[in-house]
Amino acid sequence: MGCDASENLSGTAAPALWEAYRDQFPVTQQAVYLNHAAVAPLSKPAADAMKRLADDALHFGSSHYSEWMETYEGLRLAAARLIGAHRDEIALVKNTSEGIATVAIGLDWRPGDKVVAFQEEFPANYYPWKRLESRGIRVEWLSAFSPLDRIDEACRGARLLAISHVQYLSGYRANLEAIGEICHRRGCLFLVDAIQGLGAFPVDVRKARIHALAADGHKWLLGPEGCGILYIQKDIQDQIEPVEFGWTNVAAYADYASRDMTLRPDAGRYECGTLNTIGCYGLRASVEFLLSVGIDRIAAQVQALGDRIAAGAAAKGYEVLGTRTPETGAGIVSIRKPGQDARLTVRSLKSLGFIAAPRQGWVRLSPHFYISPDDIDRLLAAL
Numbered sequence: 001m002g003c004d005a006s007e008n009l010s011g012t013a014a015p016a017l018w019e020a021y022r023d024q025f026p027v028t029q030q031a032v033y034l035n036h037a038a039v040a041p042l043s044k045p046a047a048d049a050m051k052r053l054a055d056d057a058l059h060f061g062s063s064h065y066s067e068w069m070e071t072y073e074g075l076r077l078a079a080a081r082l083i084g085a086h087r088d089e090i091a092l093v094k095n096t097s098e099g100i101a102t103v104a105i106g107l108d109w110r111p112g113d114k115v116v117a118f119q120e121e122f123p124a125n126y127y128p129w130k131r132l133e134s135r136g137i138r139v140e141w142l143s144a145f146s147p148l149d150r151i152d153e154a155c156r157g158a159r160l161l162a163i164s165h166v167q168y169l170s171g172y173r174a175n176l177e178a179i180g181e182i183c184h185r186r187g188c189l190f191l192v193d194a195i196q197g198l199g200a201f202p203v204d205v206r207k208a209r210i211h212a213l214a215a216d217g218h219k220w221l222l223g224p225e226g227c228g229i230l231y232i233q234k235d236i237q238d239q240i241e242p243v244e245f246g247w248t249n250v251a252a253y254a255d256y257a258s259r260d261m262t263l264r265p266d267a268g269r270y271e272c273g274t275l276n277t278i279g280c281y282g283l284r285a286s287v288e289f290l291l292s293v294g295i296d297r298i299a300a301q302v303q304a305l306g307d308r309i310a311a312g313a314a315a316k317g318y319e320v321l322g323t324r325t326p327e328t329g330a331g332i333v334s335i336r337k338p339g340q341d342a343r344l345t346v347r348s349l350k351s352l353g354f355i356a357a358p359r360q361g362w363v364r365l366s367p368h369f370y371i372s373p374d375d376i377d378r379l380l381a382a383l
Helices: 018-025 043-062 067-083 096-106 127-135 148-154 176-186 234-239 277-293 296-313 342-351 374-380
Strands: 090-093 114-118 138-142 160-164 189-191 212-216 226-232 333-336 357-359 362-365
Touching: 018 043, 018 148, 018 277, 018 296, 043 067, 043 277, 067 090, 067 226, 067 277, 067 333, 090 096, 096 127, 096 160, 096 189, 096 212, 096 226, 114 127, 127 138, 138 148, 148 176, 160 176, 212 362, 226 234, 277 296, 296 333, 342 362, 342 374
Parallel strands: 114 138, 114 160, 160 189, 189 212
Antiparallel strands: 090 226, 212 226, 333 362, 357 362
């Protein structure tokens, strides 16, 4: 049984999405992996690309350095295509935290400035704003579940709003376009922590009027840890100073004798030194793979799998965190049952071949598109 069956031109049923791409995820031979919200297994294209680079470096050192440079550029182009941006707006960073911190520290804050942030956020999108309070910056803390009119009210006079596309525990997916319209109308910068949505759900930075976005590659992008992207809209790059400064921030970085500290004219100004080359190989391959599958198709599958978990768990007496709708559901579903220790439940599931995560007393489940509906039904039977 599949969630994406269709008919091809010959009149026969086309394979479901998960069937068509399951062979790209050898992890399926070992377990039902329901932990993409933590660290995902590498996609085969990502692993193969990293192996190629490792083997090349093993035998030839940096003799093919020009190919490394092409990979950096290829990743920028793929990331830009993924979010509807321009390659000049993409910096390659270590992780989501570095991307968010670049904006949080790089802006020229003044005492009395106001930030709108959200209480349920993962620490990477909480601590940077909390630290600003000691500098006289006022942070208005809302709930991620706040209605749009409450967000609109909070944005009056605010300089920046920062929110996750998808909340890491509840799986609540924010209405980025509606929030972006509010920020635009209020003259407020809009920053998105996209790590729990990018690769599973579409993001268009132009339609959503997003000024800055950060995401690491090791969750829904199905790439390696330690390699991510930072998008900063071209016309605000001069407002955000690089917080780390090294030899590659400057326009003349290829001329080692130059002492001209003019910044690069694009988001490369936020890259302060040697990049994670093998990570860039893997992330580029994975992003290009996801683009070839189609993010809209992936989103429908991920949403359907999450709905299947939520409905099935509720039918077995589990509490499901939050309320899922077609507009707010995502790939994360957190469940619990009174009297059950989530850590023990996760351990028991692992012994049966299901990989999940305990989070704050909840069992967090997060399937990607290559997981089958039958996998989910077996999980539900095991609960």
